[in-house]
Amino acid sequence: MPPLHLYVDGSCGDNRNVGSETIAGWGVCIVRGDSGTGRGQGEVMQEISGRVMTNPESADYLGATVGSNNTAELTAIGHALRWALIEGGDDPLTIRSDSLYASNLANGNWKPKANKELVRRIRSLWLECQLNRYVSVEHVRAHRGHRWNERADHLAYRAMEGRNPEPLQFWKPGIR
Template identity: 30%
Template sequence: MNTETPAAQAARTRIVIYTDGSASGNPGPGGWAAILLRLDAENNVIKKVPLSGPGKSITTNIKMEMTAPAEALKALGSPTDEHITIYSDLQMISKGMNEWLLRWKARGWLNASKKPVENADLWQNIEAAAAGRNISWEWVRAHAGHEFNEEADTLAKEAAQLAARRGVTFADT
């Protein structure tokens, strides 16, 4: 019988998430995906959970890329002390969360040019999903042969195809 507390178990494991997004036509029908991994202290995969979903309206690659980390974090449930690393092949995600977010908020969601931050609603969604969590935001080069990034890419494209089959059109936006 394992008598280890959840906090002790979390100290020995960590979560790694690979995210991706796709839009067929850009803009067009879209999809997002995430590969959630629980790793042990030796970086062995203990558990792997693939997640994906179609966009509900005509969208862009960037919007789907930004949807993926928020949806992945929501799928984890309540925040814990466990460390999470999120990899995105859209460098804007890691830069936004690591560098830009605090400045945008301090300026009332205006960028350095004093214009409204694009996709502020999606940044706020990511921020809300990340609240109370210990997260590192990292960039991974797209299409460079990384197993989990490639898997997330495939799932995001499949989700975009599902959105297209469902008949998502510009009328839905």
């Protein structure tokens, strides 16, 4: 079976004065059979997106206390891992992110100085996923025309704005 790649991204409009009311969005583009070259190969299986939830009462709450670029990037990884757990299976999974910060916290290479509860929950999801499948993360350079990374950015940006994403068949890379 072709490899499974989950492209993740986060977006925050006002990243200077972040707080629990700051709106941030996350997006995940799930692709099977992508080569990683950025040309948009493979089949998009599903897209998911939403806003970063800072209210512990919310069903989508993962531990973020503020909306920011960093919490949005981390939340995207968390929801990608949640998707993998719900979807099931044992196919190897590669998360592709343009955030070294979020990637290195999610896989345990770095220790959190901030966003500790969010990172703790994401690490827990990561470890739970690894019980059934190999999970890895790869860095993708942001805003360089990589089709599926650009799509994840589009999903995150539109979620932050409270707008629906453009349908994939009409969307072009670079359109937010």
